[in-house]
Amino acid sequence: MTEPSAGRPATRWTMLGIISLGFVTLTLNWFDVATAFGAIGAEFDVGLDSLTLLISLFIIGYGLAHVPGGMLATAIGMKRTLVIGLAVQGLSGVLSGLSTTYPLLAVFRTVSGIGGSIFIAVAFAAVIVWFRDGPVTLALGITGGAAFSGGAAFALYVWIYLQRATGWHLSLIIAGLLELLVAGVTLMWFRTPAGAPALTGTRFDPAALRAALVSRDLWLYGIALMGGYGAYFTTSQVFTEYATEERGFPPTMAGLLSALIALAGIPGSVLGGLVADRTRNLRAIIVGSLLTCAVFLALIPVVPTGALWALGIGIGASMIFGFAAWSAVPARVTRIAHEHLGTATGLMLTLAGVGGFFVPLVFGHLVPATGFRTGWFVLAAVSLVFALVGVFGRNAAAPTVKAAPTPVNTVGGTW
Numbered sequence: 001m002t003e004p005s006a007g008r009p010a011t012r013w014t015m016l017g018i019i020s021l022g023f024v025t026l027t028l029n030w031f032d033v034a035t036a037f038g039a040i041g042a043e044f045d046v047g048l049d050s051l052t053l054l055i056s057l058f059i060i061g062y063g064l065a066h067v068p069g070g071m072l073a074t075a076i077g078m079k080r081t082l083v084i085g086l087a088v089q090g091l092s093g094v095l096s097g098l099s100t101t102y103p104l105l106a107v108f109r110t111v112s113g114i115g116g117s118i119f120i121a122v123a124f125a126a127v128i129v130w131f132r133d134g135p136v137t138l139a140l141g142i143t144g145g146a147a148f149s150g151g152a153a154f155a156l157y158v159w160i161y162l163q164r165a166t167g168w169h170l171s172l173i174i175a176g177l178l179e180l181l182v183a184g185v186t187l188m189w190f191r192t193p194a195g196a197p198a199l200t201g202t203r204f205d206p207a208a209l210r211a212a213l214v215s216r217d218l219w220l221y222g223i224a225l226m227g228g229y230g231a232y233f234t235t236s237q238v239f240t241e242y243a244t245e246e247r248g249f250p251p252t253m254a255g256l257l258s259a260l261i262a263l264a265g266i267p268g269s270v271l272g273g274l275v276a277d278r279t280r281n282l283r284a285i286i287v288g289s290l291l292t293c294a295v296f297l298a299l300i301p302v303v304p305t306g307a308l309w310a311l312g313i314g315i316g317a318s319m320i321f322g323f324a325a326w327s328a329v330p331a332r333v334t335r336i337a338h339e340h341l342g343t344a345t346g347l348m349l350t351l352a353g354v355g356g357f358f359v360p361l362v363f364g365h366l367v368p369a370t371g372f373r374t375g376w377f378v379l380a381a382v383s384l385v386f387a388l389v390g391v392f393g394r395n396a397a398a399p400t401v402k403a404a405p406t407p408v409n410t411v412g413g414t415w
Contacts (some may be wrong), residue, residue, distance in 0.1 A: 007010060013131040016139055018190050019123050019163030020147035022086055025179035026116050027151030028159070029093040030058060031262075032175050033109065034237035035160050035255065036168035044102040048241070052364025054109050055237055056357045059230075061113025062120075063353025067213075069118035069345030072124070077192050078126055082341070085119025086183035088112075093176025097169045120144075121349055125341035128331045129193055136331060140275035141324030145269020149262045149320055157259030160252070206281060213333045217393050218344055221286060221326060226388030227382035228290040229352040230359025231297055233320045234263045238363070239312065242372050247305045257312050264316030265323075272321035280396040281332065282325040289322025290387035298380035301373040332396040355386065 033040070037051045038297045073081040092112035099105035124144060131139040146410075163171040197293075236258055243254035276285055303311060330336045330344040359382060367375040 009194035012139075015190065016127065016142060018186055019082075019126055019352070020143050021182045021325070022082065022119055022123055022186060023143050023147035023224075024151035024154070025159060025175070025182045026089065026119060026146050027262075028155045028181055029089055029112060029175050030116060031152045031155035031173075031237065032093075032159050032163075032172060033058075033096070034240070034258075035377040036163055036171070037237075037241065039168045040102075040105070044105075046102055047373030048238075048368060049364045050102065052234070052238065054106060055233060056364075057106055057110045058113040058116075059233065059353055059356035059360070061110040061352045062117045063113075063357060065117035066121045066346030066349040066353070068344055068346075070121050070346035071339070072118065073122045073125065073342040073386055074340060075237030077234050078122055078192055078342070079121045079186070081125065082119055083116070083183050083187045083258045084191060085115050085122065086095045086179055086186060087115070089115030090176045090181075090183055091115075093175075093179060094173050097172030097176065099169075099176075104214045108192060113280065117346075117349070117353075122342040124327050124330075124345045125327065126190075126192075128328075128341055132307065135273070137275050137276040137324055138231050139148060140327045141210045141269035141271075141273025141320075144327050145272065145320040145324050146315035147317065149265030149269065149299075152262035152265075153259040156236065156240075156262055158253050160255050163339065210324040213347060214329060214338075214345070215347075217329060217333050218347050219351065220393040221329050221333075221390055222348035224286065224290065224387055224393065225326060225348070225352040227359065227379075227384070227386035228293050228355075230355035230357070231379040231383045232261075232293070232315065234360040234363050235297065237360075239362055240299075243310040246372050247304075247308065254323070259310060260309065264313040265320030268317035268319075269320040269324050272324040275321075276325040280398055282329065283390060283395050286322045286393075287387055287390040288320045289325075290383060290390070292318040292379045294383035294387065297376055297383060300376040312381055328396075329393075332398075335397075355382070 033054055040054075041047065041051055053273050069081060071084060072084070089112050094135070096105055097114060099108060115237055124140065127139050127143050128136055156190040158174070159171060162174070165243070166174070166212050239258040242256040243249035243257050244251055249257065272285065276282060279285075287301060293315055296318065300308070300311055326348075327345065329348065330341055334344065336344040359379065363375050363379065366378060
């Protein structure tokens with residue numbers, strides 16, 4: 001399989017559209033299991049702890065392959081790696097739907113996370129190389145924020161109706177097939193920018209790779225997101241059950257409430273990208289959005305039921321508002337060489353994924369013993385504590401990414 005960077009003209013916005021399709025199907029195959037929790041629990045006779053374990057298993061798979069996925073992209077090229085990631089997750093989605101036991105479903109959810117992990121770190125890098133001399137943070141917000149949130153919202157609300165019509169098994173199979181279709185679209189039409197042969201596969205530069213992996217800012221910002229990352233995915237996937245069991249929402253309205261958490265990320269991500277492109281103070285955006293999210297989480301058990309709508313929107317908008325700036329750190333703060341952007345982004349996502357694994361797991365065991373009220377307070381506290389680590393991160397060198405004749409092969413601020 002070749003990965004041409006020349007030939008038929010390709011625009012950055014066309015490439016952004018292709019990558020965005022990948023993000024939509026990534027999150028569709030991530031969150032569609034959450035809407036089937038009730039049916040899965042009934043069929044396999046498992047409770048909330050086992051259901052939230054499915055979230056954690058996806059996240060652990062998702063965290064495991066970020067750095068290897070970035071290294072794979074360096075070795076075989078960006079396009080091939082994007083296609084492999086989408087294909088692995090899509091096939092795992094199909095196999096998840098075919099699962100006849102809980103252990104089988106758990107295995108395929110883990111493999112699904114691995115596929116998503118391979119795709120997403122390289123997808124962020126693909127956006128950066130296409131928009132390196134343009135509105136890069138806005139572009140990252142559109143893909144990692146708007147498209148990501150759109151797919152999650154589609155899974156959390158619209159997919160409910162498909163599951164009711166076809167059953168959860170077939171609905172997961174359909175979602176997997178859609179991602180396999182997007183893998184085919186990526187294979188056919190994705191291109192890397194002309195004049196960047198390293199992006200089609202190159203030899204490892206050990207010194208540059210080591211510099212990326214020991215970058216102080218990548219570690220600080222990755223750790224800062226641990227709590228909020230896990231809290232966001234926990235909230236978006238269990239809010240339906242909380243609203244139904246504790247606040248008396250009808251199931252359809254509770255599903256819409258969860259979907260709003262994801263939908264709010266669409267305007268939040270675009271606005272966050274626009275703001276971040278016009279300032280060098282990425283630290284304030286990242287830390288401020290995480291602290292705001294922590295406040296909203298702490299308010300969940302104490303506000304009147306009607307106010308849950310505002311809190312859901314606030315959590316989704318604030319979290320993804322800062323995520324656009326966060327995902328621009330490798331390009332705008334540490335100035336990683338383009339062929340190592342996937343690995344650098346993968347390191348940050350892996351660190352965040354640690355929280356994504358442990359936070360839902362803790363929440364799932366805490367709530368049956370102490371109740372949802374304590375669970376929400378713990379999510380808020382964890383988000384706040386980790387967010388403060390970001391205070392020690394550096395800011396970008398300039399408000400916008402400037403065009404450069406060649407990538408920079410060093411990373412500032414190592415440990």
